[in-house]
Amino acid sequence: MNFGKPMLLGARRFAAGVDVAARGITLAVLSRRLFGSSPLRLEWLASVPLAREAMAGGDIVDRDAVVEALRSAFGQVPRECLGASMRCAMALPASATLVATVPLAQLAPLGCAADESRIYAELEPLVLAEAERVAGIERHELAVDWRVAPWAGALPGGTQVTIAATARAHLEARIECAAMAGVTLSAVDDEAHAALRAMRHAAAYELSPHEPYVALWIGAEGIRGWAMADNAIAREMRFPALEYADLVEALRDLVRDEQAGCAVVAGDIGLLRGVHFTLRDMGDVLGCPILPFECAALADPERPLAADLLHNPACAVAFGLALRGVSE
The missing domain is CATH 3.30.420.40 (ATPase, nucleotide binding domain)
Structure with missing residues (x-):
């Protein structure tokens, strides 16, 4: 395959971020060229209100209302942005997400090494037990993810395990609502960390x-x-x-x-x-x-977007979720 073809060099990766909150649904779509270095481009930004009774804190009460809002939001996205390759991520409320960081030596005192795929398979039961202990919820009711990385604190040369956990019901509700709206989620992320990703950018x-x-x-x-x-x-x-x-x-x-x-x-x-x-x-x-x-600096001048959203700090979560999709 000839990757030097001009058509391929101009191809772009698209990603969408969906923030579901009591105030409504916010959707951001970003793109970046597949080859070569190029800046991010904000392709679309939309907001669809939700009825007050549709959400109760982090719980989705009226799934039909959320599904209809998702359909409305994605129905506004330009046709060239849509496709099987567009990654979609949705936010979980910060109150429903627990993130804990534990030194690897504390979690696995007897030692634990990565396998050939760089996956610490032996850690899984230890991570689940720690998530259960910290969250106070039985492990079969939790959705848990983790990663192993060099220690970022005051122990140079050490290794830490970052654990993210949420009630499985929160995760399943969002996956089901997205599926009913015709959207396949590639990731679900904590809204606070999605906003931090946007602010770092x-x-x-x-x-x-x-x-x-x-x-x-x-x-x-x-x-x-x-x-x-x-x-x-x-x-x-x-x-x-x-x-x-x-x-x-x-x-x-x-x-x-x-x-x-x-x-x-x-x-x-x-x-x-x-x-x-x-x-x-x-x-x-x-x-x-x-x-x-604000998102205004990344907007395409040839595609005018709603000014109130371009300058709205509340769009950071949706932006950060989409940013994850085009960066992975």
């Missing part, structure tokens, strides 16, 4: 390399924060939490005495009113400029 374009910054995601369950240094997570924060009296204390603990170059903020910024806070207040506490996430 934005920071790579807006900030100088190696410049420390803060990423903040505002969701229905609270605020998640990450202090980033050298493109790695230095510290994490959740609010509300028992260890913090208020949001000011949480933000100060996140940055400590270090100076951040910027704070990238995503999510539903209007929820800050519930804690009597504003973006300006946030910038004052952090001592740095605030940069709300």
